[in-house]
Amino acid sequence: MTDTIWPPDFAEATESKYIVLIQSMRTAIRSGVLDQGYKMPPVRELAWQLGITPGTVARAYKMAAEEGLVETAVGRGTFVSGGMVKDEPTPPPLIHPLAAEGVDFRAIRVPNSGQDAVIRRIMAGMAERGTSDMIDYPTPETDYEARDAVTGWIEPERAGRFGPDDVILGLGAQNAVNVVLQAVLHGTTPVIMTEELAYPGWRHAARLLRAEIVGIEMDDEGIRPDRFEEALRKHGGQVLITAAEVQSPTTTRTTLARRQEIARLARKYQVQIIEDDCHCITRPDIPNYRALCPERGWYVSSLTKAVSAAVRFGFIIAPEEQAGRARQVAQSTFYGLPQPMLDLCAELITSGEAERFRAMTEARVLQRVKSAVNLLGQWDIRWRPDVPFIWLRLPQGWRGSSFARACGERGIRIKAADEFSLPEGRAPHAVRVGLNPNISEREFEKALSTLSGLLAAPPVSVDL
Template identity: 40%
Template sequence: MIVSDTIFTTALGAAGKSKFKALAQAIRAAIISGQLAPETKLPPVRDLAYQIGVTPGTVARAYQLLIEEGRLVAMVGRGTFVAAAPRSPAAPSPATLAADDRMAQAAEVAHLLSPKMPDMGQGQMIRDALHHLAETMPTEQLLRYPDRQTDLAARLAVAGYLDADRIGAFTVEDIVTAHGGQSAVVMILQTILHGARPVVAVDALSYGGFRYAAAMCRADVVGVPWDADGPDPAAFEALVKAQGVQVFCTASEVCNPTVRHTTPARRTQIAQIAQRYNVHVLDDDCYRLMRTAHIGPSYRALLPDLGWHVVSPAKSISAALRIGFALAPQGWTSALVRTATFNSFGVTRLMTDLYAHLLAQPGIDAVLDGVRDRIAQDIRAAVNVLGMYRLNWSEDVPFLWLELPMGWRSGEFLQAADAAGVLIKSADDFALRDGRSVHAVRIAVNGLVPHDSFVSALYVLRDLLAQPPQRISV
């Protein structure tokens, strides 16, 4: 490992836009001087990036440049090492050149860790809306705390996009604003959970925010396995009876990370069990793009007195819009409003009016259509490149689930992808600590990455998938 990152930090101080070249030069100098001895293992891309304050792509490009010079050697599944001796690279084949070009291009921009929406005009819309609010909002509103009246415009705006047939009957008074979808999840758990050690059930592979929210509420978490139709009813009931589960956090439309949905029939089964044991069900509906078809009724519709629903614009308009909405079941709105008030005194009018103004713009539907079309374009490209592997996908979901072929383990593949400059998430990021090991990765569609660069990153992953580490069993 590199003993000290000081010389690299110093070298990067005045590097400007060529930080990867400055980093490569610092590593090169350390090798020539003997500070980095032959066969020394370098830190993983992410670790060094964090240590010296640059992006992982910068480190990946520097490593790749030195690999091409023969000063470093990348060993799939093991890491990146100082070469035993500087060597002149052999004349590459056309196929190798193509793979290297893809790797170099991907290393610059392939941050596929979290879904981000492409700019289809909403960036300028947000700028215009901010100018409009700055000019028109009364000074008094800029100086006061928010309340249930100041966020009414936002609640009315989101109500226009909610389907009562799917989520159950509601009025605008049933909608409670939050600082994003994750904030809504936390507020709901704070409202529901009681006792010294409450228990929260989540899908065995699920959005990590559920676990983080449960931890904030000092709750234990148990995982519900899935079959082809969704959460396993027998396993769910057994956990409820044995563990005293108070709330089940799930996503019936899009399970993050597997892209799977719970069938309408299975939702009914789970709802019947929840009703029998008085278990609340929190249905996170943040990952299906706005204005797309849904698969069935939400748990809020199936459980009028126990079903909760969460939505946000982060996966349809912009993650920078830190606003989310929670719909409480019958009889719980006042308690949820009280929780929201105790948490933060509400969401600032600067955000609620911004959201309402955006949704009132004549061009917002075209923006939403453009976002959906661009996401679909990337998803189709991913299916074309990686379709020979086991891949879960949907054109209106901004990520894919890739089950790794024999020979690859998720941790090793993640490390190899990092070294190649493609940043993705392992199945371990979505599993409980004591859950079953799954060798798979989630590939997010980052709309801020140009489509051609996204495709190049996919080819880098395909090149890696075709070359699993060689192991000898003894």
């Protein structure tokens, strides 16, 4: 290494040029010669400046990224990060506890239809029978009954042909998606694609997995195929996470023709598809991506939104002959679901109680949707009779964040579009309103009337 910090001088270097370059970057960044946030020259430009090959620069940049010296943002470039992992602000929690006062329209909660009593009764029966070993770790043998129950819960016409060996169990749908991501992503900076507005948990998952996340523009039929292909050519994504049946926050249902086109592009570009179906509470008649492209479609769902969030029972239906790698990830991260939960959820499904609660949830959601449409129908809302939330586009004068703040001041908690937008994306002036099924009709209508009043009286001045 020469005495030059930055840029390096290769004249008297005895080591490989990429080693000299990474050593120079390391010293310059840690000594402050290259400030945090400084945009490094593009690979070809720096190669020309230093008289070396682009491959040498790319190799050094890759090493610097792995060491945390620089960060690469898709479409923006490479930036100095400061040479060490920096503390980031704590992100807002994904789950907000029920407050003693006010109305919660943020979370999507399952209706209270008597699940508590039924779950306690089943657990008491399990204790009396004592059929399962409550001492050892769960295994593919001890969770077989629960996996077999899933094959009866999901219709084969929706997910294609599958059996218990294709099912992997997880601690809810989010945990299940994380398992799939760990199983399929590879390389130092993999690329995840998803809808332009998406569940905030996918941003957190991408950050934990050191992956880039790219949003794809949507229309009324779902993800736009032209934008999907454009993004694949530009970024080279490895996996698409999509909520084709019930997209949150927009309520969009991807049409069959659109699903077929997305599946065709996934095959063309060798992309895995993870379909997150957690918000679906009905029995849809359109096949999902696991059925449309069984060699690369991963179907993920849970009992959370239709039966009970407390049991944390999620499941994956893997593509053909790919369950093994996902099961290995699950076993290496949490071993498996607790045996009491396995036995409980298997009986909930096989006894018919889960289906009974699902049907009651569907009926309760329909009731809430009708009330919401009656009270907010004059505004620009997107809704479906089978979806437990509405998407409210705000009139001129309101932004999502300012409207959510104004609602919060009146004791009503909602989610602004900003919470669903990706790091490089733009949030529309809109909010998601969860139709809380567990408050009285009077409280529900009063809160929605308050929202309607706010919509009719936007701030006098607002920076749009």
